[in-house]
Each structure stands twice: as structure tokens, then as C-alpha cells.
Amino acid sequence: MQPARIVEVGETSAGIVVPETDGFRFFSAHPDFHTLEGQVFRSPRHATRAAQDLHARRRGRRLAS
Template structure:
């Protein structure tokens, strides 16, 4: 039986993924990752990749 896994980005706990029939559902633990809340990923690795990409897009300077 698989259990929930913690998703970390750098030193931030982004959230957890919980296994279900279709994959791994993401539950955010930090406000920076609320956009991923409830999404289902193929694996914990895919969820971690999405969280890293989200963090990178949030930290880029915006163009005016």
C-alpha cells in the first residue's frame, strides 16, 4: 500500500501527494502552490516538477 508523499521545492514544503486510482492528488501546504491544489499527477516526481516550475515562474521578474 502506497502512502502520502511530501513534495518539497528547495527548502519549502510545497504540499503532499496522496495516491488514488488515477494517480497522485496534490494538496498544497504553502500559499505559493495553491494553484496546484487538487490536481492529479502521474507520479510524485511529476508533482514535484510542476511545483518547481510554478516556483520558477513566480520568481521571474514580470515584463511591462
């Protein structure tokens, strides 16, 4: 089984993914990524992409305000 991995977005540690039978479960380490808490991803790469997408959406909303 693969080890847990850190998910980073830029210089921010978004959280970690822990391997499970069905994929990798995300545990947030930063409040901006709490909405991903507990979700299961197919791979650490998929979790990283989800965190990057979430970050981009939030940043877009801040810039639009």
C-alpha cells in the first residue's frame, strides 16, 4: 500500500491523502480546503487537481468582488 501524501497548492499545504481500499481520502490541513475533507479520490494527483481547482475558484471570486 502507498504511503500518505501531502497535497500542496502553491506554497500552501492543503492537506494529506491517505490510501484506502477505494482510493485516497483527503484530510484538510488548511481551512480554505475544508470542503474537500473526507472525499475519496482515485489518486493523489486527482486530489491535488481538486485542491487546485478549488483554490482557483475561490481566488476568482475574490478578484471579481
